Amino acid sequence: MTVNAETHAGGHTWRSLPAAQQPDWPDSEALRDVIAELESYPPLVFAGECDQLRARLGAVARGEAFLLQGGDCAEAFDAVGADQIRNKLKTLLQMGAVLTYAGSVPVVKVGRIAGQYSKPRSKPTETRDGVTLPTYRGDSVNGFEFTPEARIPDPERLKRMYHASAATLNLVRAFTTGGYADLRQVHAWNQDFVKSSPSGQRYEALAREIDRALNFMNACGVDPEEFKTVEFFSSHEALILDYESALTRTDSRTGRLYDVSAHMVWIGERTRQLDGAHIEFASRIRNPIGVKLGPTTTPEDALALIDRLDPDREPGRLTFITRMGADKIRDRLPELVEKVTASGARVVWICDPMHGNTFEAASGHKTRRFDDVLDEVKGFFEVHKSLGTHPGGIHVELTGDDVTECVGGGDEIFVDDLHQRYETACDPRLNRSQSLDLAFLVAEMYRDQ
Ligand SMILES: O=C[C@H](O)[C@H](O)COP(=O)(O)O
Numbered sequence: 277m278t279v280n281a282e283t284h285a286g287g288h289t290w291r292s293l294p295a296a297q298q299p300d301w302p303d304s305e306a307l308r309d310v311i312a313e314l315e316s317y318p319p320l321v322f323a324g325e326c327d328q329l330r331a332r333l334g335a336v337a338r339g340e341a342f343l344l345q346g347g348d349c350a351e352a353f354d355a356v357g358a359d360q361i362r363n364k365l366k367t368l369l370q371m372g373a374v375l376t377y378a379g380s381v382p383v384v385k386v387g388r389i390a391g392q393y394s395k396p397r398s399k400p401t402e403t404r405d406g407v408t409l410p411t412y413r414g415d416s417v418n419g420f421e422f423t424p425e426a427r428i429p430d431p432e433r434l435k436r437m438y439h440a441s442a443a444t445l446n447l448v449r450a451f452t453t454g455g456y457a458d459l460r461q462v463h464a465w466n467q468d469f470v471k472s473s474p475s476g477q478r479y480e481a482l483a484r485e486i487d488r489a490l491n492f493m494n495a496c497g498v499d500p501e502e503f504k505t506v507e508f509f510s511s512h513e514a515l516i517l518d519y520e521s522a523l524t525r526t527d528s529r530t531g532r533l534y535d536v537s538a539h540m541v542w543i544g545e546r547t548r549q550l551d552g553a554h555i556e557f558a559s560r561i562r563n564p565i566g567v568k569l570g571p572t573t574t575p576e577d578a579l580a581l582i583d584r585l586d587p588d589r590e591p592g593r594l595t596f597i598t599r600m601g602a603d604k605i606r607d608r609l610p611e612l613v614e615k616v617t618a619s620g621a622r623v624v625w626i627c628d629p630m631h632g633n634t635f636e637a638a639s640g641h642k643t644r645r646f647d648d649v650l651d652e653v654k655g656f657f658e659v660h661k662s663l664g665t666h667p668g669g670i671h672v673e674l675t676g677d678d679v680t681e682c683v684g685g686g687d688e689i690f691v692d693d694l695h696q697r698y699e700t701a702c703d704p705r706l707n708r709s710q711s712l713d714l715a716f717l718v719a720e721m722y723r724d725q
């Protein structure tokens with residue numbers, strides 16, 4: 277991949293536009309030095325892989341595949357360890373296996389991983405016991421610790437973000453291509469879950485069917501090598517544009533720009549202004565793009581986003597990630613889907629059942645109810661069923677660890693349990709067993725569809 281000065285400028289057109297949610301870096305010279313260094317670093321992904329993901333998402337847009345996108349709300353530098361990465365990947369692969377079988381379609385697996393270090397916030401400051409400090413904006417910007425020093429934005433963190441992403445992606449690639457993620461192994465993990473989970477009996481029938489299907493394939497002589505590797509892609513919110521554009525390169529094969537920090541990037545609910553820098557940036561790169569759509573999104577907004585980001589109406593280029601809230605999805609989603617479908621555009625529709633369902637527990641913990649999450653997904657399936665459109669997938673915040681951040685689930689977490697293992701740096705995540713519960717329950721919905 278070479279960098280050609282003229283085309284590379286296309287990665288900077290955002291600079292003349294208002295960019296929401298950017299840190300107030302105190303030292304602009306230090307930032308410039310960091311950007312220059314990042315520009316010299318090698319790509320984290322190959323542009324051809326981004327094209328491959330776009331093609332896979334094209335199948336989702338056509339109703340021939342399902343997208344599972346998930347991972348942390350905010351990755352943290354001190355959580356870049358083998359166990360955490362493995363557990364997250366394991367959980368996503370287990371969910372993917374269940375959904376693949378139940379839906380009888382390929383499941384495109386995309387992690388919120390290897391780059392999900394930057395957070396948009398609803399308030400610029402945080403106050404504790406009368407002390408007010410700048411809000412935490414993700415490990416790429418400042419520290420989580422509630423001290424004045426930690427909360428100062430430090431551009432050196434952008435380099436740490438790159439290195440943490442590289443280390444994470446390296447292990448993910450090793451696991452997914454080196455045999456760890458063998459489908460038979462993934463199925464064995466699911467069988468363990470079904471055996472040990474209080475709600476597992478409900479899923480026993482499905483797990484048994486998968487078992488039979490695998491035995492059947494085995495008996496037919498399907499090459500076991502086929503099961504050994506799995507395709508897995510990385511994604512994160514393209515929030516800090518200095519970082520994203522420093523990692524935007526001209527692909528030597530095509531002369532087009534790619535953000536090589538991840539296979540897919542998305543634009544968040546707080547930064548999707550049509551005349552803003554984030555949409556401008558996303559419009560210039562060839563990666564598959566996601567956009568979060570909250571409950572105030574109008575059909576006109578959605579159509580204008582399509583014009584900006586998918587002018588060629590290319591299935592797989594654009595994914596709308598709706599995050600309406602369980603109480604609004606049945607009301608807000610139909611008009612969006614109807615008008616977009618009527619326009620002839622073929623976008624991928626996926627459901628983020630997390631961000632519209634957050635509330636603060638009496639203990640002060642930000643949390644979500646598993647039942648609300650499930651209900652939003654149910655509403656999403658109902659709407660698509662009634663319109664005859666494809667419920668393309670889900671986008672969830674999860675971890676492979678046994679944290680206590682969301683309430684409910686088969687192995688029920690109560691509000692009083694939240695303090696036990698509340699480890700997230702930002703939003704509450706489904707823990708391992710809640711994530712698997714969700715996969716089995718979504719699998720049932722997908723089948724009914
Ligand atoms: O992850 C998403 C956002 O950063 C988060 O929901 C914002 O949360 P806040 O309201 O705590 O800033």
Ligand SMILES: C=C(OP(=O)(O)O)C(=O)O
Pocket residue numbers: 349396513543544545546568599631703
């Ligand atoms: C910030 C996030 O979501 P949204 O933009 O939908 O609020 C997120 O996905 O963590």
Ligand SMILES: [Mn+2]
Pocket residue numbers: 349350631673702703
């Ligand atoms: Mn979040």
